[in-house]
Each structure stands twice: as structure tokens, then as C-alpha cells.
Amino acid sequence: xxxxxxxxxxxxxxxxxxxxxxxxxxxxxxxxxxxxxxxxxxxxxxxxxxxxxxxxxxxxxxxxxxxxxxxxxxxxxxxxxxxxxxxxxxxxxxxxxxxxxxxxxxxxxxxxxxxxxxxxxxxxxxxxxxxxxxxxxxxxxxxxxxxxxxxxxxxxxxxxxxxxxxxxxxxxxxxxxxxxxxxxxxxxxxxxxxxxxxxxxxxxxxxxxxxxxxxxxxxxxxxxxxxxxxxxxxxxxxxxxxx
Amino acid sequence: xxxxxxxxxxxxxxxxxxxxxxxxxxxxxxxxxxxxxxxxxxxxxxxxxxxxxxxxxxxxxxxxxxxxxxxxxxxxxxxxxxxxxxxxxxxxxxxxxxxxxxxxxxxxxxxxxxxxxxxxxxxxxxxxxxxxxxxxxxxxxxxxxxxxxxxxxxxxxxxxxxxxxxxxxxxxxxxxxxxxxxxxxxxxxxxxxxxxxxxxxxxxxxxxxxxxxxxxxxxxxxxxxxxxxxxxxxxxxxxxxxxxxxxxx
Numbered sequence: 001x002x003x004x005x006x007x008x009x010x011x012x013x014x015x016x017x018x019x020x021x022x023x024x025x026x027x028x029x030x031x032x033x034x035x036x037x038x039x040x041x042x043x044x045x046x047x048x049x050x051x052x053x054x055x056x057x058x059x060x061x062x063x064x065x066x067x068x069x070x071x072x073x074x075x076x077x078x079x080x081x082x083x084x085x086x087x088x089x090x091x092x093x094x095x096x097x098x099x100x101x102x103x104x105x106x107x108x109x110x111x112x113x114x115x116x117x118x119x120x121x122x123x124x125x126x127x128x129x130x131x132x133x134x135x136x137x138x139x140x141x142x143x144x145x146x147x148x149x150x151x152x153x154x155x156x157x158x159x160x161x162x163x164x165x166x167x168x169x170x171x172x173x174x175x176x177x178x179x180x181x182x183x184x185x186x187x188x189x190x191x192x193x194x195x196x197x198x199x200x201x202x203x204x205x206x207x208x209x210x211x212x213x214x215x216x217x218x219x220x221x222x223x224x225x226x227x228x229x230x231x232x233x234x235x236x237x238x239x240x241x242x243x
Numbered sequence: 244x245x246x247x248x249x250x251x252x253x254x255x256x257x258x259x260x261x262x263x264x265x266x267x268x269x270x271x272x273x274x275x276x277x278x279x280x281x282x283x284x285x286x287x288x289x290x291x292x293x294x295x296x297x298x299x300x301x302x303x304x305x306x307x308x309x310x311x312x313x314x315x316x317x318x319x320x321x322x323x324x325x326x327x328x329x330x331x332x333x334x335x336x337x338x339x340x341x342x343x344x345x346x347x348x349x350x351x352x353x354x355x356x357x358x359x360x361x362x363x364x365x366x367x368x369x370x371x372x373x374x375x376x377x378x379x380x381x382x383x384x385x386x387x388x389x390x391x392x393x394x395x396x397x398x399x400x401x402x403x404x405x406x407x408x409x410x411x412x413x414x415x416x417x418x419x420x421x422x423x424x425x426x427x428x429x430x431x432x433x434x435x436x437x438x439x440x441x442x443x444x445x446x447x448x449x450x451x452x453x454x455x456x457x458x459x460x461x462x463x464x465x466x467x468x469x470x471x472x473x474x475x476x477x478x479x480x481x482x483x484x485x486x487x488x489x490x491x492x
Contacts, residue, residue: 055399059486077487082401092392094410108402155401 005032008068008159008191009054009084015062016049023049025215026063031159031208036185036192038206038223040199042237045212047195048089051161054193056080067159085157089164089195091148093136098122098147101136105154113154121150126176141168149177153184160184162194166201178205199226199238211237253278295358304358308365312337315373323380327481333376336474340372340466341365353458364462367438371423371463375470378419383475386411387482394489404483412479416471423467427460436460 007030016024024046031037031054039047052058053065056077065072067084075083082105093101102121103113119129125146131139139147145168152160162181166174182205184190196202202209206223211234219225219234229235256278263270295303316334323329345361345368347353354360387394390411397407430436438459442452484490 056486057395057399057488059488073486077398078401078403081399086399088392088396088399090392092396094393094396104397105400108397108400108406151400 005030005035007031007066008033009193010066010069011063012066013063014053014060014065016046016053016058017061023215024053024060027217028063029210029217029220031191031193033191034185034189035207036181036194036205037208037210038202039193039195039210039212040197040202040226040237041210041212041218044214046215047212048163050212051086051163051193051195054159054161055084055086057086082155083157084159084161085152085155086161087145087149087152087163087165089167091141091144091165093139093144093147095136097133097135098139099132101147102132102151102154104151121153122147124153124180125150126173126180142170142173145169146173146177149180156188157190159191159193162192164195164197167197174201181205202226213237292358292362295362299358301356301358304361307362308341308369311365311369312341315369315376319373319376319380322377323384323478325384326380326478329380329478332474332477336376336470336477337369337372339473340469341368343469344368344462344465348462363438364459367459368462368466371466372470375419375423375467376474378422379415379471379474380478382418383411383415383478386415391489398487398489404480404487408479408482412475416475419471420467423463427464430456430460 009031011027011029014024014027015022027050039050041047049058053060054067056072056075059073067075067080072080094104099118102118106113115132118132122129122131127143127146131143136144136147145165149165166177169177178201181192181194185192194206203223203226208221209223209225210217211219213233219229219231226238229238256274259274260271262268263274291307295307312334315337316330319333320330345365348364349356354364387408393410394407436456439452439456442455443449482490
């Protein structure tokens, strides 16, 4: 399916392997600028690896990857990672308080996050501002995930990569985060690439969807494709019949 | 001490052998090997030292110190096998520590530049540096492995490799230095150091023995800090590539 848009990220026959194991095979396609694209597919399809390529945590072994029209290896890795932020699935924290974690992106640039801004970020992700001085060891899984998202926003990324950030959230928190991401997308025109196992979420939030299986992109298009996939494998996956 | 009296000290080897056999610890073979090796190695070094002291040639001193560095490097590098080029990094660290400490001792005329002083002090410095290297590498490799998610997090937020590994590096440096610092806090109260005890037993003035022991202890503080920090800063860049990515394992 051809979509008329300006690509924020473009893949041209991109491959990635660890040893003899090919995690990504000949990925070609684009993530549209200023839109929300969801990545769906079974576990082990290569979705997280794809996101890490976009943030420069990994480099492709084959093919070319372009960010905002420029080859990924032309960027200074530090600049690339500040421009293309990623919220990791495991929501890792550095030891210390919630503030220490929110301040981390600026601490890396020898700057300091004003307390008022830190509190506003917490409220944006649906957390009480009095959590600021709480030790991260005392946070629930959902709270950690929200702090992780808020921390990624500190760098004000132009592209935001989200790796299953709502998998450990309750229904209310999930809705809050969905609304926040949509708000960021609409207000700042931030391009969002969102890995999710929640197909309903992909349909409701995503403008476009990529379906990945076994290291390959099987089907792409507007998110409505999930209602009526062309590919049989995708159809089985959507029905919950695929592995 | 007569050879008969010396042979009686083997009672202290028999005790752990009997205990190992009784409690099925399976350490009999290792205990015997360690005993035989220590007898052969110490006797050999005794004769070598006698030859080197008698010859008063600095070439032999240099060769002995080189041998110490090679043996210590071989032993320490095993703990950092996952770090690229670890043998060279350990060797460079040990040589630097040896040159620095002997440079200060001889340069400031604290000890004379003779085999009698250089060899025993080098043995203590290089030996301590080797143990520090082992402690550091052991902790550092474990820290890197268990906190890879934090390293990746800091890189993902735009941190440099040095920033990404900083916390693990500092924890490893501190952990490897703690035994040296703690043992110095209790010295004289809990334990009398081996060198000082040896001098006193051999009939030296206890005050002079204490003075030399203080010298060695302060020397070992420098050895500990320089070894851990230098090895740390030589090792961490090999965990990343030029694109500031964690190297694929």
C-alpha cells in the first residue's frame, strides 16, 4: 500500500544479525513524520531491535537507515539519541529518587532539571508530584513505567519510540498514557513509533501500523488494516491464532 | 631454625589435610600441590635472591621484576577474559604502578637503589597490584553484566560510554580497594603484618620494623588506588564501539 507522507525514518533493505541469527531481514519502509505508527506482531518478531536501530543503540548490518532524510551513521550518536528518544520496555531506573531519574537526561549534559518542571512532568504522566522524592525502589511496576516515559520526554525528542510502555499499567493508567502520547503528538508534532501487543490500542491510537513476524514486515498501512488484513498470516495473528 | 625444626612445621599442613579428609572437603590434592609448590618456589627464589644480591648487578634486578610482572599478569588476566586486550592492560597497569612507586622511593631517596630493597618491595607492590586487579576485574565484569539495562538506558538518553559505565566503574573501584583500606584500619590492633613480624622474629628493632611497615602500607594505598582506577579506565572503552554502542556478545 502506498501512503503519501514525509518520512521521519526510512528503512532500505535493513538487516540485523547476532552471530548467525538474523533478527531483521530486509526491512524496507517508512515511519511518517508527525504521525503515530504502531508496531505489532508476535514476540521475537524483531520489533524492539527495530526501535533500537532508530535510536542508534544498534546499527544495521545490511541496508540503509535514514533519520529525517540523513543516513543514520552521519549523526553523532549523542545528538541522535537526544533527538530520537526511547522508553524501554523494562523501564530501567538508576538508583536514587524519582527526581534523580527525571534529572538524568540533563545531568548527562551537566544541567539540572528545575523541580517545578519535574513536578509538571509527573502530573503529565498521571503521577502525584509528591512522588518526586520517593526512592524508585518503592515504586510499583506501573509507576516505574510512567517515570520512564516522563524521563524520555525531558530531552524533548522529535521522534518518540515506545516499547510496550503500557503492558504493566492498569486500565485507568493506560488511558492516561494513551491520552498523553496523543497530546504530545498533536501539540508538538512528535513522530511516535509505538510497539504494542494491544491491537485495540493500535487501532484506536495509531495512524499507521506495521505488522512484523520473524524479522520481516509482513503488512503495513493505515491502522484499519488490522480490521481486514490482506495477508493470511496477519489475519491469523489478528484473530489470535498465530504463534 | 634447623631443618628438623622446619620439617616440624609440616604439622600445620597435616591439620588441614586431616580436616579435609574427615569432612570430605576434597581439598587434599590442592593442599598437597600448594605445599609442594610453595616449598619449591620459595627455596628457588631464596637461591635466586642470594645470587642476585651477591652479584649486585641491576640487570638481574630488572629480570626478576620482569618475571614478577609476567607471572602476575598471567594470573590476573584470567578474571577479565571477557575484556578485549586485557593481558596488555593488566601488564601496562602493573608496570606503571611499579615504575611510579619505585620512582618515588628511589627518587626521594626513601630507599636505596639496591637489589636488597628493590626486589622485596617490588614483590609486595606487584603482588598487591595483582590481587587488586583480580578483585577489580571480578567485580567489574559482574557489574557490567548485571547492570547492562542501566548502561543501555544512559546511552539511550544521550549519555557517553563513560557516563553509561560510570556507576559500575566507581562501585568496582571502591569494592576492590575496600580490603586494603579496611586492613590498614585494624593493623596493629587485630593483625601484625607479615613483613614486620618477620623482621621482629629475625631480631630487628621493633621500631625500625614498624617504620618499614608504615612505608609499605602507605605504598600499598597508592598501589591499590592507581591499579583499580587505571585498569578501570583502560578497560571500559573496550565494551563499546565507535558508535557508542554496547558491543554485541
